[in-house]
Amino acid sequence: MEKFGDIINVNTPVLICFYSEGIENSLRMNAVLQKIVTTLKNRIKVVKVDINRNKELSNALKISSIPTVIIFNNLSLIWRGEGFQDSEVLLMELNKFL
Numbered sequence: 001m002e003k004f005g006d007i008i009n010v011n012t013p014v015l016i017c018f019y020s021e022g023i024e025n026s027l028r029m030n031a032v033l034q035k036i037v038t039t040l041k042n043r044i045k046v047v048k049v050d051i052n053r054n055k056e057l058s059n060a061l062k063i064s065s066i067p068t069v070i071i072f073n074n075l076s077l078i079w080r081g082e083g084f085q086d087s088e089v090l091l092m093e094l095n096k097f098l
Contacts, residue, residue, distance in 0.1 A: 008072040018068040025084040035087045
């Protein structure tokens with residue numbers, strides 16, 4: 001995985017979904033993320049982070065519930081949601097910064 005600072009240092013909002021393989025709500029988030037990508041296209045960046053492969057980052061961001069969705073804008077954390085999030089909530093939050 002590239003450096004976290006490089007991932008969030010872009011000119012668009014960045015939605016990061018922390019997940020774990022085999023967790024039902026993590027699997028359900030895939031459809032939500034696809035809808036967001038389809039709707040907002042290249043106006044945002046979407047990144048999925050497997051907590052089992054990125055333990056240091058998961059610990060640093062205090063990820064305790066799967067899935068956890070975090071939105072960054074201009075290097076700042078602007079929104080965080082733990083557990084399954086539907087596309088309407090995420091689109092509403094992202095549209096505040098587009």
